[in-house]
Amino acid sequence: GAVVSQHPSWVICKSGTSVKIECRSLDFQATTMFWYRQFPKQSLMLMATSNEGSKATYEQGVEKDKFLINHASLTLSTLTVTSAHPEDSSFYICSARDLVGQDMNIQYFGAGTRLSVL
Amino acid sequence: QKEVEQNSGPLSVPEGAIASLNCTYSDRVSQSFFWYRQYSGKSPELIMSIYSNGDKEDGRFTAQLNKASQYVSLLIRDSQPSDSATYLCAVRILTGGGNKLTFGTGTQLKVEL
Numbered sequence: 001g002a003v004v005s006q007h008p009s010w011v012i013c014k015s016g017t018s019v020k021i022e023c024r025s026l027d028f029q030a031t032t033m034f035w036y037r038q039f040p041k042q043s044l045m046l047m048a049t050s051n052e053g054s055k056a057t058y059e060q061g062v063e064k065d066k067f068l069i070n071h072a073s074l075t076l077s078t079l080t081v082t083s084a085h086p087e088d089s090s091f092y093i094c095s096a097r098d099l100v101g102q103d104m105n106i107q108y109f110g111a112g113t114r115l116s117v118l
Numbered sequence: 119q120k121e122v123e124q125n126s127g128p129l130s131v132p133e134g135a136i137a138s139l140n141c142t143y144s145d146r147v148s149q150s151f152f153w154y155r156q157y158s159g160k161s162p163e164l165i166m167s168i169y170s171n172g173d174k175e176d177g178r179f180t181a182q183l184n185k186a187s188q189y190v191s192l193l194i195r196d197s198q199p200s201d202s203a204t205y206l207c208a209v210r211i212l213t214g215g216g217n218k219l220t221f222g223t224g225t226q227l228k229v230e231l
Contacts, residue, residue: 034219042223043221043223043224044207044221046219046220047137049218093161095219103167105150105154105167105169106164106167107152107164107208107219108164109154109161109162109163111160111161112160113159114159
């Protein structure tokens with residue numbers, strides 16, 4: 001299957017700082033990537049859909065000015081959590097589909113980034 | 119009503135038994151269905167995809183889809199302790215804003231020795 005790489009896997013930061021998370025499609029081009037957030041004991045919630053060369057589409061209730069998404073190339077999307085606060089502590093996971101691969105319906109996930117804001 | 123519903127469990131089965139995981143969905147126009155396995159602290163990994171009514175088998179795993187009943191299930195034969203994880207049902211739902219993968223809350227499976 002297609003490989004999605006996410007970095008960093010773990011980050012601890014002070015309240016008020018910004019954190020950037022990278023998501024790369026390693027062996028395919030991804031015009032669209034997806035960013036999810038998962039709180040403990042809960043399911044994945046879609047935050048936004050990242051579109052290469054255009055603005056991201058945010059889900060209802062997700063602050064676009066707080067969660068900045070940049071999808072500057074066909075293999076890289078970044079999520080920046082600006083002025084992070086303890087309530088932003090969560091597991092952030094990116095995902096992408098290989099639209100020319102064997103099964104274009106399948107979404108492949110990165111390893112996730114665990115963010116802890118002190 | 120939630121778009122994708124699963125029993126949170128935990129579902130406990132003895133080693134070697136068949137584990138049966140169930141999922142219902144609300145949107146009749148859903149076309150694609152997936153089962154992901156998620157170990158604690160890790161991201162989801164794809165177990166099965168199914169798009170047509172009926173059964174689809176892959177090794178010890180069988181996915182079953184019944185679109186009329188809006189029901190999809192996952193059977194795990196010869197359950198192993200390594201199968202202990204949370205199993206997420208995901209449905210690709212077509213909406214006016216595009217198509218999105220929506221997840222259930224997951225069923226925790228415990229395979230006991």
